[in-house]
Amino acid sequence: MPPTSKSSSNPPAKRGGGKGERTRARILGSATEVFAESGYSAARVADIAQAAEVAHGTFYTYFDSKRDVFKALADDVVDEIFAALKGGPNLGSTPLERIHNANARYIDLYGSHAVILALIEQVATSDAEFLGTRLDLRRRFIARVERAVKRMIETGQATGIDGLDPHIVANALGGMIDNFCYAWFVLKEPFEKEAALHTLDTIWANALGLQRPAKG
Amino acid sequence: MPPTSKSSSNPPAKRGGGKGERTRARILGSATEVFAESGYSAARVADIAQAAEVAHGTFYTYFDSKRDVFKALADDVVDEIFAALKGGPNLGSTPLERIHNANARYIDLYGSHAVILALIEQVATSDAEFLGTRLDLRRRFIARVERAVKRMIETGQATGIDGLDPHIVANALGGMIDNFCYAWFVLKEPFEKEAALHTLDTIWANALGLQRPAKG
Amino acid sequence: MPPTSKSSSNPPAKRGGGKGERTRARILGSATEVFAESGYSAARVADIAQAAEVAHGTFYTYFDSKRDVFKALADDVVDEIFAALKGGPNLGSTPLERIHNANARYIDLYGSHAVILALIEQVATSDAEFLGTRLDLRRRFIARVERAVKRMIETGQATGIDGLDPHIVANALGGMIDNFCYAWFVLKEPFEKEAALHTLDTIWANALGLQRPAKG
Amino acid sequence: MPPTSKSSSNPPAKRGGGKGERTRARILGSATEVFAESGYSAARVADIAQAAEVAHGTFYTYFDSKRDVFKALADDVVDEIFAALKGGPNLGSTPLERIHNANARYIDLYGSHAVILALIEQVATSDAEFLGTRLDLRRRFIARVERAVKRMIETGQATGIDGLDPHIVANALGGMIDNFCYAWFVLKEPFEKEAALHTLDTIWANALGLQRPAKG
DNA sequence: AATGAATGAGAATTCATTCAT
DNA sequence: TATGAATGAATTCTCATTCAT
Numbered sequence: 001m002p003p004t005s006k007s008s009s010n011p012p013a014k015r016g017g018g019k020g021e022r023t024r025a026r027i028l029g030s031a032t033e034v035f036a037e038s039g040y041s042a043a044r045v046a047d048i049a050q051a052a053e054v055a056h057g058t059f060y061t062y063f064d065s066k067r068d069v070f071k072a073l074a075d076d077v078v079d080e081i082f083a084a085l086k087g088g089p090n091l092g093s094t095p096l097e098r099i100h101n102a103n104a105r106y107i108d109l110y111g112s113h114a115v116i117l118a119l120i121e122q123v124a125t126s127d128a129e130f131l132g133t134r135l136d137l138r139r140r141f142i143a144r145v146e147r148a149v150k151r152m153i154e155t156g157q158a159t160g161i162d163g164l165d166p167h168i169v170a171n172a173l174g175g176m177i178d179n180f181c182y183a184w185f186v187l188k189e190p191f192e193k194e195a196a197l198h199t200l201d202t203i204w205a206n207a208l209g210l211q212r213p214a215k216g
Numbered sequence: 217m218p219p220t221s222k223s224s225s226n227p228p229a230k231r232g233g234g235k236g237e238r239t240r241a242r243i244l245g246s247a248t249e250v251f252a253e254s255g256y257s258a259a260r261v262a263d264i265a266q267a268a269e270v271a272h273g274t275f276y277t278y279f280d281s282k283r284d285v286f287k288a289l290a291d292d293v294v295d296e297i298f299a300a301l302k303g304g305p306n307l308g309s310t311p312l313e314r315i316h317n318a319n320a321r322y323i324d325l326y327g328s329h330a331v332i333l334a335l336i337e338q339v340a341t342s343d344a345e346f347l348g349t350r351l352d353l354r355r356r357f358i359a360r361v362e363r364a365v366k367r368m369i370e371t372g373q374a375t376g377i378d379g380l381d382p383h384i385v386a387n388a389l390g391g392m393i394d395n396f397c398y399a400w401f402v403l404k405e406p407f408e409k410e411a412a413l414h415t416l417d418t419i420w421a422n423a424l425g426l427q428r429p430a431k432g
Numbered sequence: 433m434p435p436t437s438k439s440s441s442n443p444p445a446k447r448g449g450g451k452g453e454r455t456r457a458r459i460l461g462s463a464t465e466v467f468a469e470s471g472y473s474a475a476r477v478a479d480i481a482q483a484a485e486v487a488h489g490t491f492y493t494y495f496d497s498k499r500d501v502f503k504a505l506a507d508d509v510v511d512e513i514f515a516a517l518k519g520g521p522n523l524g525s526t527p528l529e530r531i532h533n534a535n536a537r538y539i540d541l542y543g544s545h546a547v548i549l550a551l552i553e554q555v556a557t558s559d560a561e562f563l564g565t566r567l568d569l570r571r572r573f574i575a576r577v578e579r580a581v582k583r584m585i586e587t588g589q590a591t592g593i594d595g596l597d598p599h600i601v602a603n604a605l606g607g608m609i610d611n612f613c614y615a616w617f618v619l620k621e622p623f624e625k626e627a628a629l630h631t632l633d634t635i636w637a638n639a640l641g642l643q644r645p646a647k648g
Numbered sequence: 649m650p651p652t653s654k655s656s657s658n659p660p661a662k663r664g665g666g667k668g669e670r671t672r673a674r675i676l677g678s679a680t681e682v683f684a685e686s687g688y689s690a691a692r693v694a695d696i697a698q699a700a701e702v703a704h705g706t707f708y709t710y711f712d713s714k715r716d717v718f719k720a721l722a723d724d725v726v727d728e729i730f731a732a733l734k735g736g737p738n739l740g741s742t743p744l745e746r747i748h749n750a751n752a753r754y755i756d757l758y759g760s761h762a763v764i765l766a767l768i769e770q771v772a773t774s775d776a777e778f779l780g781t782r783l784d785l786r787r788r789f790i791a792r793v794e795r796a797v798k799r800m801i802e803t804g805q806a807t808g809i810d811g812l813d814p815h816i817v818a819n820a821l822g823g824m825i826d827n828f829c830y831a832w833f834v835l836k837e838p839f840e841k842e843a844a845l846h847t848l849d850t851i852w853a854n855a856l857g858l859q860r861p862a863k864g
Numbered sequence: 865a866a867t868g869a870a871t872g873a874g875a876a877t878t879c880a881t882t883c884a885t
Numbered sequence: 886t887a888t889g890a891a892t893g894a895a896t897t898c899t900c901a902t903t904c905a906t
Binding site for chain 1: 254255256257258334335337338341342350351354376377380381384385387388389391392394395396398399403405407411412414415416418419422423424425
């Protein structure tokens with residue numbers, strides 16, 4: 001996970017171990033906390049600065065506005081997720097293994113970025129750019145699922161969804177994972193990881209009509 | 217718990233067909249539009265009043281605050297959804313028919329209230345009461361799904377999820393419908409109703425391992 | 433002098449004898465005072481509001497910004513001056529009388545608007561629109577002088593400036609009046625009106641080489 | 649009164665060709681540019697420093713404040729102009745020649761310092777000291793003109809302004825030159841030097857009623 | 865001396881809410 | 886009840902100046 005972030009428009013130092021860079025990082029951290037605590041709209045720049053233990057004005061040494069810190073935060077998360085979604089096919093010798101790995105990866109990814117993901121959702125309501133981000137995020141994920149579903153149909157591995165539109169199937173099954181993560185990590189519904197994963201895997205397998213290899 | 221909107225604390229007329237009631241309704245309508253357009257935080261009372269073609273001050277003749285109109289709007293939706301969720305079991309002679317009817321009902325319900333539902337989500341971020349509302353809404357829906365799943369297991373209709381926790385299954389399958397509706401009605405992803413419903417029904421049936429009655 | 437002013441972009445009332453209009457007028461008056469006292473940059477909206485005895489926020493009910501009040505003020509003055517400059521030729525049976533009347537008019541006009549004129553000058557330094565205003569004001573005045581000078585040359589009334597460019601002559605003589613007014617009304621150099629006018633008239637007459645009619 | 653800049657209160661080097669002195673000069677130069685570009689109030693110390701290619705903080709190694717650089721700049725100009733105005737009588741064997749030389753000198757002086765002169769004007773609006781400077785500048789110039797006018801009246805060289813107050817005449821004719829320079833160098837109205845000078849000389853001569861020596 | 869990060873005192877602006885008519 | 890002017894608290898953002906290194 002590289003500490004990328006490329007949106008801050010007000011960089012006093014050229015990144016590195018300098019004092020400025022540490023302050024910037026502290027502000028980013030505080031911003032995440034404050035946004036998580038109060039939501040985007042209710043968060044005040046003054047609070048972020050205070051949480052970062054810098055003067056109010058110092059915030060503006062590093063970021064142009066509240067939106068700008070948020071964009072920095074969001075860009076980092078989006079980059080990382082896109083990178084993960086672009087990564088090669090999921091490993092595994094059976095379709096079920098590959099589904100399991102994909103679900104596990106998505107859950108981990110979501111879990112690490114749940115706060116920012118939920119915030120992007122929120123902000124998207126009144127900011128066209130983030131609405132785009134939000135849609136993009138979903139579409140790329142669904143597209144990946146859709147490709148996998150098509151492949152499984154073509155190779156005869158999925159036999160339960162003949163005649164269904166893979167795009168709709170992908171939206172349903174992808175959305176299932178997404179929503180589950182949302183409930184789990186954003187709404188904080190308590191789930192036990194092993195059981196949750198196993199359940200989701202099974203539902204996928206059943207839904208697609210996977211040819212169950214003699215397993216255990 | 218009165219069945220309809222209970223939050224407006226400033227009722228100038230005693231409800232009915234009076235002029236006051238019509239004005240109040242107009243403000244509620246404009247509020248929905250303005251909230252939908254700008255999001256809750258960015259929406260301005262002045263805009264709502266203007267859209268309702270009343271003076272800025274008149275807004276406060278009917279509602280105590282911006283939050284108050286929103287609560288009136290949300291309460292109506294929440295009441296209606298709760299009523300629907302409390303309603304008797306879904307009709308249908310086969311499990312698949314009952315699932316189909318439940319899904320169709322949920323989709324219709326979501327579709328009619330998508331705007332407010334999305335707004336409740338937003339507001340929940342910084343308002344404890346609406347956070348409660350939001351959780352309640354999900355939990356009641358999931359609980360209903362959970363009851364149905366349990367019943368199908370107990371009656372031997374669902375054979376594919378032996379050993380899985382019905383609570384997790386319900387969260388997954390219920391969340392699938394919820395997320396699909398979200399993509400469809402909030403994010404405006406275009407889906408064709410017949411195909412979508414049929415796909416969702418099939419995935420449920422497959423996932424649960426429904427004993428397919430010889431159908432058509 | 434009509435109380436025109438057309439730039440305020442935030443009009444709560446449609447002008448008239450209403451309360452709003454009176455408040456607006458009071459703010460315009462206070463703005464003039466505060467600008468005169470502190471200069472444009474140093475003037476604070478809070479001071480203008482306080483001087484007008486309204487709440488700080490009330491200022492924004494009538495004007496969008498500090499610049500906006502200033503524009504309202506400037507536009508009024510500019511309109512009036514343009515109207516005066518567009519007015520028919522100066523009356524008088526002899527060239528000297530006409531010059532005298534023109535000078536007297538200009539002095540009166542400048543005197544009534546000295547504060548705003550000086551402010552426009554100031555603001556022009558860092559605001560392109562007002563720089564345009566300022567140039568326009570000068571050019572229209574000079575153009576008028578230039579036409580008069582040309583006419584006097586053509587009719588043989590001015591015999592002292594043969595071979596000179598009337599445009600330069602107009603800039604010099606027009607500028608002389610302008611600068612005199614500036615010293616008088618802005619820098620507050622004390623001059624006695626009769627003497628000043630007579631001196632300026634005489635210099636014009638001499639400079640142009642007016643055929644002195646046997647006068648007194 | 650030391651002959652050169654006396655205001656910088658923060659001299660790191662003892663003036664001379666040292667590095668410090670060169671840096672100081674660079675800052676003064678950048679300050680002129682930035683002030684000219686944006687006006688005094690809108691000019692930012694950060695911009696001046698950047699234009700001088702020094703760190704923001706370095707500015708304060710050489711000057712105490714934004715006002716302080718400006719004062720250094722203004723003092724240099726004021727000193728030079730005062731020196732010129734104090735200089736001996738203008739050379740020339742005829743009054744017209746002397747007027748011509750005086751006008752030419754003033755125009756050159758104004759031309760070289762137009763930027764700072766215009767800025768002093770601006771700053772005078774909200775700074776008592778510079779208001780004094782501004783008045784002083786004008787009064788000294790007018791006083792010199794007044795002395796010349798009186799001399800020409802007394803020696804019978806000026807016959808056109810009998811009975812007029814030489815103080816008013818000086819304000820008018822001196823102001824004419826001043827305003828012309830203002831239009832030319834500050835407002836950037838394009839004038840051709842030869843023609844402009846000749847026109848101004850002629851107007852002076854005519855206005856004063858100079859006895860035209862048989863010329864050329 | 866030089867650097868540039870940090871400071872914090874303003875100043876502008878917004879907008880929910882109140883209130884006199 | 887309806888109106889819309891008035892209020893002022895809350896927030897953002899700016900930038901001259903200071904200061905540790």
